[in-house]
Amino acid sequence: MFKPRSARRPAPAARPRRLPGVTAVLVGAAAVAGLTGCSAFEIREEMCMSTEYPVLAVNSSGSDCVRKGEEPGEGYARYPEGKVPEVVGDKWDVYWDTRTLDENGNIVRLPEAQ
Incomplete structure (x- = not known):
């Protein structure tokens, strides 16, 4: 007995939509840029927290952070x-x-920098 084509095979599940070519290229380029560090976002590391200010070690290399309103400790300026x-x-x-x-x-100049 002859079966119509639709009866022989179950209907396929809904196909996932494919990204158009341009969108796929843009997504790929963004992934490459993000993985290689070429993203548009820049991370800036502040010297001190917003409640502090930086101070410099006297006659030495190094620095520290001091709470705003307080004076630097001995050996710092x-x-x-x-x-x-x-x-x-x-x-x-x-x-x-x-x-x-x-x-x-x-x-x-610091002695080790000369």
Whole structure:
């Protein structure tokens, strides 16, 4: 006996929709950019928390953070005005990698940086 075609085979489940070619390319490019570090998002690491300010070690390398309203501890001083690093790796953070303040507040090169 002859069976109509639809009766011989069950109807297929709904097919998943395929992404159009352009969308697939864009999704792939975004994945590659994200995995290689070329994304549009930049992570900035602040030197200190918002309730603190950075201070510089005197006659030595290094820095610390002090609560706003408090004075730096012994062996530390405030950065000179206009030369305060705000973000790790910014212009002033790099500058202070090879310099420090002496006991008179003068900017001097670190011995290990010469």
